Amino acid sequence: MTEWRTGPGTGRGTGRRSSGSRESRDGCRGPAPLPSSSGESRTVPPYYLGRLLRYAERCGEDVRPLLREAGIAPDIASRPRGAVTPEQMARFTQALWDHTGDELWGLGRAPVPRGTFHLLCIPLVHARDLRGVVARFERATKVLPGVPEARAVRGGRLTRIEIDLRGLDNPEHLGADLISALLHRVAGWLIGRRIPLRLLELPCPAPPYVSDYEQVFGRIPVFGAPAAVLGFDSVLLEAPVVRDEADLAGYIREAPHELFRTRDCGSARSDQVRRILEEGLRGHRPDSAEVAARLGMSPQHLRRLLREEGTSMSGLRQEILRDAVITSLLRGDESVEELAARLGYSEASALRRAFRRWTGAALGAYRPGASLPG
Numbered sequence: 308m309t310e311w312r313t314g315p316g317t318g319r320g321t322g323r324r325s326s327g328s329r330e331s332r333d334g335c336r337g338p339a340p341l342p343s344s345s346g347e348s349r350t351v352p353p354y355y356l357g358r359l360l361r362y363a364e365r366c367g368e369d370v371r372p373l374l375r376e377a378g379i380a381p382d383i384a385s386r387p388r389g390a391v392t393p394e395q396m397a398r399f400t401q402a403l404w405d406h407t408g409d410e411l412w413g414l415g416r417a418p419v420p421r422g423t424f425h426l427l428c429i430p431l432v433h434a435r436d437l438r439g440v441v442a443r444f445e446r447a448t449k450v451l452p453g454v455p456e457a458r459a460v461r462g463g464r465l466t467r468i469e470i471d472l473r474g475l476d477n478p479e480h481l482g483a484d485l486i487s488a489l490l491h492r493v494a495g496w497l498i499g500r501r502i503p504l505r506l507l508e509l510p511c512p513a514p515p516y517v518s519d520y521e522q523v524f525g526r527i528p529v530f531g532a533p534a535a536v537l538g539f540d541s542v543l544l545e546a547p548v549v550r551d552e553a554d555l556a557g558y559i560r561e562a563p564h565e566l567f568r569t570r571d572c573g574s575a576r577s578d579q580v581r582r583i584l585e586e587g588l589r590g591h592r593p594d595s596a597e598v599a600a601r602l603g604m605s606p607q608h609l610r611r612l613l614r615e616e617g618t619s620m621s622g623l624r625q626e627i628l629r630d631a632v633i634t635s636l637l638r639g640d641e642s643v644e645e646l647a648a649r650l651g652y653s654e655a656s657a658l659r660r661a662f663r664r665w666t667g668a669a670l671g672a673y674r675p676g677a678s679l680p681g
Contacts, residue, residue, distance in 0.1 A: 351396045354516050358481045373402040400563050414482040415453030416474040425559050432555050438544040462633045470535040480511035487535050499549040505630050506538025576612045584627050595620050629665045
């Protein structure tokens with residue numbers, strides 16, 4: 308397992324985009340409008356506001372004036388479907404920031420003064436590519452008090468960012484959700500495209516609203532993990548940063564509006580197929596005909612659509628199995644024999660041969676402490 312080396316990276320003044328457009332440029336579709344004349348964005352899942360309200364009240368805050376300032380009914384928590392728009396949620400968050408003077412609202416090990424997020428992002432917009440962003444973010448979290456420490460690890464084709472939340476006051480895993488979403492959104496914004504998550508782990512039990520995570524992250528997390536982990540394809544590390552300080556100034560002015568926009572981050576047909584196949588790792592493994600039927604089309608049509616996206620059913624199956632193996636090896640919580648049985652292999656040697664065919668490396672190369680090529 309190879310940790311990142313933090314090397315210099317300099318942004319360039321050419322090729323950066325203007326911040327004037329409000330259109331989403333990260334490859335995700337923006338929020339769908341509500342069916343009303345208000346033109347407001349779709350609503351934020353109600354548990355976001357509910358958890359934040361309960362936490363603020365637990366800390367002795369009078370949230371009623373803050374709700375009024377954000378244009379939210381003071382009795383919102385007692386309403387069965389008390390959802391709010393991203394704009395209202397952002398205004399409430401800003402009001403709570405101003406009131407507490409803490410950008411983590413007291414969730415961190417130490418106060419996080421206003422302006423810390425801006426300070427953290429300045430070196431990120433001057434990185435050359437996402438690799439530099441990851442390295443600089445990792446380094447910054449080690450020196451900013453109150454900000455959870457991050458560690459980036461590359462495991463071949465999969466890059467993991469692990470966030471240590473052990474010192475976080477994490478009621479109803481509010482902090483874990485918000486910090487993970489913030490990191491995912493900012494990274495995608497910096498490179499001007501969405502970052503499909505191949506792995507998402509959260510250090511908390513599964514809540515009743517599990518399905519809402521797909522709106523926010525594009526996938527359902529694995530719950531009960533030792534740390535918050537976001538994993539994505541390592542090829543994205545070469546994606547250039549397309550933002551500059553002028554863009555950042557506009558982004559900060561609107562913060563945290565983007566955090567509360569629910570996005571269609573899995574609209575590609577291959578993403579939909581991937582989710583169905585990933586479900587199969589936990590039980591019945593659907594064949595191509597079953598996957599096509601669930602998507603309401605013939606197997607031939609699905610093959611054609613996947614081919615247009617540069618992939619195939621067999622390729623997606625291979626990627627999912629490969630990622631599952633790498634994740635297990637990095638976590639080190641099951642033997643190769645147990646892993647092979649879980650993934651449907653008759654014996655461990657068959658898994659070893661398949662893995663070498665996929666990656667060109669032996670299983671042992673991905674065990675914790677092993678040095679990886681590339």
